[in-house]
Amino acid sequence: MVSKEISDSVRSWKFLIMVAIVLLTCLGALYASLSDFGEAIKGGTADDDFFFLKLFTHSNGSLPSYIVFISFLGPLLGISMGFDCVNSEQNKGTLSRVLAQPIYRDYVINTKFTAALMVLSSLFLALGFLVLGFGLIFLGIPPTADEFLRILVFSVISIVYVAFWLNLSILFSVKFRQTATSALAGISVWLFFTIFYNIIVNLIAKGLAPARFVNENQVVKFQGFIQNLMRFNPGQLFNDATTTLLRPSIRSLGPLTTEQTIGAIPSPLPLDQSLMLVWPQVTVLIGGTILFFAIAYTMFIRREIRSR
């Protein structure tokens, strides 16, 4: 069944279109970062030893960088793969036929998820390595082991992030009978988080902003509060996680006071430390993914399957 689902999704038009868009934007991003790469590596910051990571994060200003593209298009890819997976089968009348066969009902939804995840994983790993390979050709130096691992972990986190959206859209596809409804629901959630959520948080921040002369503890508290608000947004979590991984010099995601930074040597963090830093973010993403899948699963198992 998994192989059928994979071939189904790979052959479908919407997937081809999405892949084409992602590929093109990635190439664009790669071009943007390479075009003035010489400039980028001249500066004297702590990140400078990590040429390859710069490929993913740097941009010449005309086009966004690779990670920005992924954080923007990843959800769309996930939604497009999941939004019609259950209800289109139902509308075609194939669901009741498949369920009349001696298979467990959860096979259906499990395969939907596994197949989509496998396709996505191979896509993202391939993209990551593609960028890496181009980097090799253009830069002429091989990446260090640390860089390579970071890129690998980054790819895995991207997959988790897209899987999160995939599951959300699978949930909608179980919930709504019309494919259009579930697609719109998925896209509207995505739009809400990419555009409106930031606006709302900004409004709250403005309203609650402390006066200029309060003590610094209060300012730190306020900053922390706003940041926590932002972290309800899965996109924000993803950005936090990936930028930390790809910019080893980032040492904290919250506000730091001057006292805390005094004495710190501005050197890059080792990979395990970076991972520790983003672990909460990754956990939340995985947790959300599992939560949505669980909801979709129970809804599907308890559903009565009518023909059409």
Added chain:
Amino acid sequence: MENAVIQLKNVSKKYGDFMAVNQLNLSIQQGEIFGLLGPNGAGKSTTILMLMGLTEPCDGSVEVCGINSTTHPIEVKRKVGYLPEDVGFYDDWSGLDNLIYTARLNGLEPKEAKARAAELMERVGLADQKDKKTGKYSKGMRQRLGLADVLIKNPDVIILDEPTTGIDPKGVQELLNLIVELRDEHQMTVLFSSHNLHQVQQVCDRVGIFVDGKLLAEGNIEELSKQLFTHGKYLIELGIDASFKNIPDAQVLENMLTSLEGIQSIKKEDEYFEIECLADISSGIAKAVMDADYKLRYLNKKEYGLDAIYNRYFEGGVSHA
């Protein structure tokens, strides 16, 4: 009964306040073609879904081949082939591929699956269309493919939910013949739901009439008419001319008619009689009229077939029961 293949006991299913199936008892024997006859929304499909374990009954027990469908649906699905109403296929696959997929879901090896699928395509008369995409199949072809799809697991029981809707008469005929042939070859048990009376009459050994979630009557056609028409099978309308007689209310004739054999009841209104009887005794009635010296105006015989049964229950609803 001893070896009932399908056994429903006191099964009820409620959707909110709506009673879809109400205290249903039904048993179907091995090798029988059972017709579930009822208007739309009578609970036929719901009953079938419960048989397949695709929905849970609120009350009562459902057993197929001695296995409880509610708790062990997988075992039931291994033995039962189910053709849903308006079956769907993966449109961009060929008919053969669709069958192979089902076969694989039933645990057949790829080679075996392919051979069996090809064989069944031939059986249902789609051999020359097997590589065509199912999206381009006509309705009749889809139903035949659906039947092949059901047969691929070599079932003991097949359940067909309104298999004949939307097919032209010739297609219906072929499909029905196929069903009967299959039963004769493999001694399969067939449960066949329909709202089309004539098709049911044609192929089914026994029929259950289903209205508003209740099984009103079951049995073969003869038993049904006996069960449903306690008043007799024929209704004869008789009109006479009694105006020239001294006793215009024709009491004499009524007495004479009552003595005839097979008469069940007589309703009289001046010169008009409604006589219900078990056999066709119109000639006897005519003779009685002559013997009593009345003029016969008209004699009209109405036969109660399944048609009448159908109309009686489906148009009148439960009030007649």
